[in-house]
Amino acid sequence: MQHQKLATIEDVAALAGVSIATVSRAINEPTKVADETRRKVTEAIARTGYTTNAMARSLRMRRSNMILILAPDVGDPNFSNILVGLETEASKRGYGVLIGNTQNDASRETDYLRFISSNQADGLILFTGHLPYGFGQDGTEGRLPPMVAVNEPVPNADVPFVGVDNFEGARIATEHLISQGHRRIAFVGRSHGREVNRLREEGYRKALAGAGIAIDPRMIIDGDGTTESGRAAAELMFVRDVLPTAFFCVNDATALGVIISLNARHYDLPRQFSIMGFDDISFSSFVTPSLTTMKQPRHRIGEAAMELLLELLAGEKPHEQQVLLRAELIVRNSVSRVG
Amino acid sequence: MQHQKLATIEDVAALAGVSIATVSRAINEPTKVADETRRKVTEAIARTGYTTNAMARSLRMRRSNMILILAPDVGDPNFSNILVGLETEASKRGYGVLIGNTQNDASRETDYLRFISSNQADGLILFTGHLPYGFGQDGTEGRLPPMVAVNEPVPNADVPFVGVDNFEGARIATEHLISQGHRRIAFVGRSHGREVNRLREEGYRKALAGAGIAIDPRMIIDGDGTTESGRAAAELMFVRDVLPTAFFCVNDATALGVIISLNARHYDLPRQFSIMGFDDISFSSFVTPSLTTMKQPRHRIGEAAMELLLELLAGEKPHEQQVLLRAELIVRNSVSRVG
DNA sequence: TGCCTCTATGTAAACCTTTACATCATTCAT
DNA sequence: ATGAATGATGTAAAGGTTTACATAGAGGCA
Numbered sequence: 001m002q003h004q005k006l007a008t009i010e011d012v013a014a015l016a017g018v019s020i021a022t023v024s025r026a027i028n029e030p031t032k033v034a035d036e037t038r039r040k041v042t043e044a045i046a047r048t049g050y051t052t053n054a055m056a057r058s059l060r061m062r063r064s065n066m067i068l069i070l071a072p073d074v075g076d077p078n079f080s081n082i083l084v085g086l087e088t089e090a091s092k093r094g095y096g097v098l099i100g101n102t103q104n105d106a107s108r109e110t111d112y113l114r115f116i117s118s119n120q121a122d123g124l125i126l127f128t129g130h131l132p133y134g135f136g137q138d139g140t141e142g143r144l145p146p147m148v149a150v151n152e153p154v155p156n157a158d159v160p161f162v163g164v165d166n167f168e169g170a171r172i173a174t175e176h177l178i179s180q181g182h183r184r185i186a187f188v189g190r191s192h193g194r195e196v197n198r199l200r201e202e203g204y205r206k207a208l209a210g211a212g213i214a215i216d217p218r219m220i221i222d223g224d225g226t227t228e229s230g231r232a233a234a235e236l237m238f239v240r241d242v243l244p245t246a247f248f249c250v251n252d253a254t255a256l257g258v259i260i261s262l263n264a265r266h267y268d269l270p271r272q273f274s275i276m277g278f279d280d281i282s283f284s285s286f287v288t289p290s291l292t293t294m295k296q297p298r299h300r301i302g303e304a305a306m307e308l309l310l311e312l313l314a315g316e317k318p319h320e321q322q323v324l325l326r327a328e329l330i331v332r333n334s335v336s337r338v339g
Numbered sequence: 340m341q342h343q344k345l346a347t348i349e350d351v352a353a354l355a356g357v358s359i360a361t362v363s364r365a366i367n368e369p370t371k372v373a374d375e376t377r378r379k380v381t382e383a384i385a386r387t388g389y390t391t392n393a394m395a396r397s398l399r400m401r402r403s404n405m406i407l408i409l410a411p412d413v414g415d416p417n418f419s420n421i422l423v424g425l426e427t428e429a430s431k432r433g434y435g436v437l438i439g440n441t442q443n444d445a446s447r448e449t450d451y452l453r454f455i456s457s458n459q460a461d462g463l464i465l466f467t468g469h470l471p472y473g474f475g476q477d478g479t480e481g482r483l484p485p486m487v488a489v490n491e492p493v494p495n496a497d498v499p500f501v502g503v504d505n506f507e508g509a510r511i512a513t514e515h516l517i518s519q520g521h522r523r524i525a526f527v528g529r530s531h532g533r534e535v536n537r538l539r540e541e542g543y544r545k546a547l548a549g550a551g552i553a554i555d556p557r558m559i560i561d562g563d564g565t566t567e568s569g570r571a572a573a574e575l576m577f578v579r580d581v582l583p584t585a586f587f588c589v590n591d592a593t594a595l596g597v598i599i600s601l602n603a604r605h606y607d608l609p610r611q612f613s614i615m616g617f618d619d620i621s622f623s624s625f626v627t628p629s630l631t632t633m634k635q636p637r638h639r640i641g642e643a644a645m646e647l648l649l650e651l652l653a654g655e656k657p658h659e660q661q662v663l664l665r666a667e668l669i670v671r672n673s674v675s676r677v678g
Numbered sequence: 679t680g681c682c683t684c685t686a687t688g689t690a691a692a693c694c695t696t697t698a699c700a701t702c703a704t705t706c707a708t
Numbered sequence: 709a710t711g712a713a714t715g716a717t718g719t720a721a722a723g724g725t726t727t728a729c730a731t732a733g734a735g736g737c738a
Contacts, residue, residue, distance in 0.1 A: 006456070008724055019688045024726060034686060054457035055403065056724035059394040059693050066437075074426060077621065080419040087413060087440045091447070096454060098405075099436050101426045108430070115435060117345070118393035256625060282416065283622035286595060347694060358718045363696060373716060395694030398723050458724095 016044035068121035085302020169327030170203025181339035189223035189250025230257020246274035355383035407460035424641020508666030509542025520678035528562035528589025569596020
């Protein structure tokens with residue numbers, strides 16, 4: 001059942017009539033061997049079907065050419081699209097990507113660290129928004145492996161970050177609503193813990209301030225970014241009976257909750273209420289009404305993050321400590337002109 | 340920047356005052372060392388912060404405890420949910436998962452084989468529906484590494500398969516439509532190349548036959564499983580003017596296309612037409628009308644596939660050459676009673 | 679010619695484990 | 709008391725690379 005024994009560099013060397021050092025050089029530093037020798041080696045490689053044993057190489061070179069990606073939920077669509085970018089860029093540079101699904105479980109996070117500490121991975125991409133449990137708790141911050149955070153920045157640690165410009169995106173989104181004549185705009189999804197939510201709320205505030213619209217605290221509703229929280233938020237507003245003309249939701253999932261709630265109350269959307277999301281996840285174009293939202297450049301986020309990490313791995317100073325990519329306004333049918 | 344030198348087994352041995360062999364045994368076969376010795380070793384490990392170098396171990400043991408997952412599209416939501424199951428099961432058994440995004444590109448497939456041939460991965464999970472380009476073309480079939488196919492079986496090769504029971508699922512779906520009084524039921528998504536489509540069509544035929552309903556060839560429309568193909572199929576039926584009362588679509592993406600087309604024609608769904616999907620992808624509950632469909636047990640598919648692969652890796656004969664899991668009928672709002 | 683430089687190649691160490699085999703002490707049965 | 713069996717530990721080889729250093733030959737220059 002197990003593979004038969006594979007050809008080693010010695011087999012190639014014997015067949016080509018040279019030493020193993022020469023074979024290694026012919027592969028890794030071709031200019032350093034004579035043309036004729038290189039030819040013989042190449043042929044011997046072809047004849048034997050030799051491939052370098054990655055384990056031996058990694059052992060010797062002390063690097064595995066692997067990147068560990070730690071994410072709280074691998075099934076999350078927002079994650080998987082970024083993964084494509086990460087993988088593309090990594091594979092282009094000869095790196096492989098390893099997936100760790102942490103489910104926000106401390107023991108799983110710790111467990112995955114063995115990939116780093118056992119030299120099985122050279123660097124780390126973090127989607128979790130915090131250092132893996134077990135790192136940096138004691139005075140070990142100095143020994144952090146090369147890593148970059150994606151989506152959620154890591155607070156209180158010197159970790160380069162790549163993500164969408166939440167502040168700017170939220171500002172643009174809100175300005176779009178304002179440009180359609182809205183002045184009573186609710187923000188759904190205020191949260192103290194979540195940096196992303198906080199930034200988007202800031203962008204919302206900035207846009208209102210810029211248009212000279214006073215902020216009505218009753219228009220700012222808590223929410224944790226789930227569909228359910230969006231539904232609850234909308235219901236709450238009806239209970240309180242302070243109604244906006246438009247809802248700016250912290251993300252599309254929340255927006256979906258708001259839409260569900262409004263549809264259930266048989267409002268005619270977007271005529272009676274406008275809804276704006278953020279993220280542009282896949283279903284956003286399929287809801288009724290289809291959702292106007294800010295699209296995250298997920299593929300590019302992945303690429304940029306991997307680029308940054310590979311710079312770090314190459315020993316360079318990262319060209320940026322923080323890469324913020326612009327979200328793009330996608331106009332669909334959930335926002336209407338008013339007033 | 341690079342990690343400082345890590346503690347090796349020699350450091351631990353020195354500190355504990357034993358030989359490296361004893362340290363290795365204390366770690367891997369604890370029963371074989373004296374209690375007192377084991378205690379000393381454990382303490383030395385703690386003091387040095389030692390972790391086994393996975394590369395050295397893999398080199399020596401000729402196995403990496405890594406599984407390579409090859410998928411045509413890592414961003415596909417259907418994939419990412421199965422990935423969760425794969426990862427969970429693998430990690431439970433001490434394996435890591437490596438992701439390869441092939442994009443159906445032959446050169447990328449070949450490229451990823453180096454992970455197998457260089458001992459960087461012990462086994463392979465295939466979502467591609469065919470052997471990676473470069474395998475099994477010449478007479479090398481005998482040397483295939485341990486692998487199992489998921490979702491799409493691999494034709495003409497002896498590869499264990501795990502997936503949903505498409506035939507049975509399609510039969511149940513169709514029977515559900517029949518139970519609601521439908522007798523003119525279209526099948527959208529006939530395809531010669533795709534095994535999945537073929538099996539679902541078979542299930543459809545079987546259900547109709549079972550109910551004594553004659554098959555009308557005009558009710559069977561080609562489609563490749565995309566939303567666009569669903570839209571086109573519906574349009575075609577209106578052009579031909581042979582209309583069903585229900586559409587059974589080969590998958591949810593196709594069903595979405597049909598719904599879009601019918602909504603655009605301002606039909607009242609599901610009163611005027613019923614639509615049935617297959618897969619239960621995330622947006623299916625959000626479309627209007629929300630889609631009645633067959634839910635794939637994605638998490639369990641992933642787990643079962645990994646289980647099977649690990650059996651193979653352990654040198655056991657797989658307990659099944661094919662694992663078919665049942666799809667579950669999810670009743671939502673896109674199917675109505677008729678007649 | 680003699681010496682130096684340069685280029686091409688070879689030798690051997692190092693990377694860090696696991697494990698077959700050897701060694702030694704102890705226990706137990708005779 | 710002797711020998712065998714058992715149990716704990718040590719020694720050293722093997723796994724397949726990369727690479728510092730050594731060597732050898734060729735060519736250039738005085």
